[in-house]
Amino acid sequence: MSKLNKNSNGYIFGYAIMLTLVCGTLLAFVSEGLKDRQKAAKLLEKQQFILKAGMGADALAGMTGPEVTALYNNVVKVEMVNSKGEPTDAEEAKLSIFKEYKKKDVTTRNLPVYVVGKADNPSEVLSYVLPTYGNGLWDNVWAFVALEGDAETIRGIVFDHKGETPGLGARITDREVQSRFEGKKVSYASEVLDAPDFQKGEGVDYSSYTNKVDGLSGATITAVGVNAMLDSYMNLYKAYLTTKRTK
Amino acid sequence: MSDNIEKKSEPLLSKKRKELLSNPMDSDNPITIQVLGICSALAVTIALEGTVIMAIAVFFVLVMANVIISALRNTIPNRIRIIVQLVVVASLVAVVDQVLRAFAYEQSKALSVFVGLIITNCIVMGRLEAFALGNKPWDSFLDGVGNAVGYGWIIIAIAFVRELFGAGKLFGQVILSKEWYVANGFFATPAAACIILGVIIWVLRARSGYVED
Numbered sequence: 327m328s329k330l331n332k333n334s335n336g337y338i339f340g341y342a343i344m345l346t347l348v349c350g351t352l353l354a355f356v357s358e359g360l361k362d363r364q365k366a367a368k369l370l371e372k373q374q375f376i377l378k379a380g381m382g383a384d385a386l387a388g389m390t391g392p393e394v395t396a397l398y399n400n401v402v403k404v405e406m407v408n409s410k411g412e413p414t415d416a417e418e419a420k421l422s423i424f425k426e427y428k429k430k431d432v433t434t435r436n437l438p439v440y441v442v443g444k445a446d447n448p449s450e451v452l453s454y455v456l457p458t459y460g461n462g463l464w465d466n467v468w469a470f471v472a473l474e475g476d477a478e479t480i481r482g483i484v485f486d487h488k489g490e491t492p493g494l495g496a497r498i499t500d501r502e503v504q505s506r507f508e509g510k511k512v513s514y515a516s517e518v519l520d521a522p523d524f525q526k527g528e529g530v531d532y533s534s535y536t537n538k539v540d541g542l543s544g545a546t547i548t549a550v551g552v553n554a555m556l557d558s559y560m561n562l563y564k565a566y567l568t569t570k571r572t573k
Numbered sequence: 574m575s576d577n578i579e580k581k582s583e584p585l586l587s588k589k590r591k592e593l594l595s596n597p598m599d600s601d602n603p604i605t606i607q608v609l610g611i612c613s614a615l616a617v618t619i620a621l622e623g624t625v626i627m628a629i630a631v632f633f634v635l636v637m638a639n640v641i642i643s644a645l646r647n648t649i650p651n652r653i654r655i656i657v658q659l660v661v662v663a664s665l666v667a668v669v670d671q672v673l674r675a676f677a678y679e680q681s682k683a684l685s686v687f688v689g690l691i692i693t694n695c696i697v698m699g700r701l702e703a704f705a706l707g708n709k710p711w712d713s714f715l716d717g718v719g720n721a722v723g724y725g726w727i728i729i730a731i732a733f734v735r736e737l738f739g740a741g742k743l744f745g746q747v748i749l750s751k752e753w754y755v756a757n758g759f760f761a762t763p764a765a766a767c768i769i770l771g772v773i774i775w776v777l778r779a780r781s782g783y784v785e786d
Contacts, residue, residue: 338650345657349664356668360675367678492685 373398379472379482380442380453383501401448402455405439411565423468427459437562442472453481454570456563460555463547465489467498467555471521473512477570480522483507485552495548503542511536512560514571519564521556524549585711593715597723600781604727605774609695613687614728615766621744623683624732626673628725630688632718634665635697639717642705649706658701659692666691696724731769735760 331337370391377386377398386394404418409432416436426435440455453472460467465488472481485498497503510522513536520537528543542549560567583590603609610631617627641661642649649657670688673681681688691697700720705713736742739760741749749756759765778784 332648332650333652338653341648341650341657342653345660349660353664353667353671356671360671363675364671364678367675371678 370394373402375470375484375486376402376440376442376455379470379484380440380455381445382482383505397445401443401445401452403441403443405441405566407437407439407563407566409433409435409437409562409565411569423457423459424466432562435562437566439563439566440470451475454567456559458555458559460551460558462487462490462498462551463495463545464491467548467551469552469555471556471559473567475570477567478511478514480507480510480512487548490548491545495542495545497542497545498548498552506539509536510539512567513537514568518557519560519567521553521560523553523556590712590715593712594719597716597719598726599723599777600783602723602727602777603696603699603720604724604770605777606783607696607699608774609699610724611770613690613694614724614731614770615763617684617687618728618732618735618766619739619761620683620736620742621729621732623680624728626677626680627684627687628721628728630666630669630673631691631694631697631724632721633669634662634691635700635721635724636714636717637665638662638697639700639705639713640710642701643708643710643713646706654706655698655702658698662697662701663692696720727770727773730773731766734769735765739765 373394374386377394380402386397389397406414406416406418406421408414414436418438421436421438423438426437429435438457440457441451442453442455444450444452453474454477455470455472458469458471467485467487467490469483469485471483473479474481483504485504487496487498490496490498507522512522513520522537522539524539524541525532526541526546528541530540532538532540597603600606604611604614613627613631618624638658638661642658645657666689669691670681673684673688700716704716708716733743736744737748738757741747741751741754741756
């Protein structure tokens, strides 16, 4: 038998096809095998975000994953509403905020509200946590905004993003940046509900303003995207929040 | 007569093989001597936890890729050898990425693109081209271990200094109390990593007497 010519086109094609098949199969098995764990990790992260926003950034310090889930199950109740504040029958567990965000007609969006109760008395409302979704500079940004029981004062906020620039736009995930929103208020004064906004520049003291937040130097477009996201979603939640406010 | 001469196989850890392990950790370190893999050494070394995970990820990819390419070396068509190496490395990196997302989700987010960028880490491709393609799997395994540990200890050393002085912590635990130590924000920047790396290279080269040609 003649020796195989390793530089023939046939051999190279065959080799490339075999290698692709082997690597592709391996990756498919790994991906399928780890899918459940990855979903669980994402769910845990969402629970952590909701609790951090709704109870305080340090509320989960030192807690393990199962402890976080137990606390979440104990204190968080989910309500599903639409932009008119009416309850919908969508299932929160199957809901993708991203897919809802993509719906052109905003009145058809399902909007989850995570009602966080007090740790020692879960039936007493501590905060309303509202998930929001929008665009930053490079890709999507999202946030969990927690309003106090008065449905007006921001108790906490947790931002996350897909691809903002590290050191610039990605700073929205910094604890210090997120804490700038604490104590600020959404304004019901006009027709549209106005959320607090990042201002231009950084290092300015806005502590006397209830709707202005010190901005992000070098990350203007991310900050503008965050402002637009908060304003548009607070308006979607306006009807729901108004009912809570009057109570 | 020559038929009677038995070819003696090389001991598993002969002197030459021990050097395959030890040289990359010191006198032929991929970072300090070959100056490869610098990008991730500067980018991921802000905290020890992420750095250790990065070191483990590179260890897995480098060792496995070295062994696989070495085992396949006699079958790989020369004309597409780089593509074959890339496919193997990229598949291993994809596996690492998936495992991190399942078991260390927070860290996988913190490391973000740098896990994927292991594919382009010059150390990995460099060892495949320079060593695994021409040597047996066991030797390639030792070479992979040596280089991965050589890379790992340098980035862990950088992260140790950066996290300690940049945040006053080690593995997230407070070491330098805020009561008497003000965290130096400079150490949190990649520029500090560059300077620390420069000092490590200086010390190691001064000790070994290595001079660039």
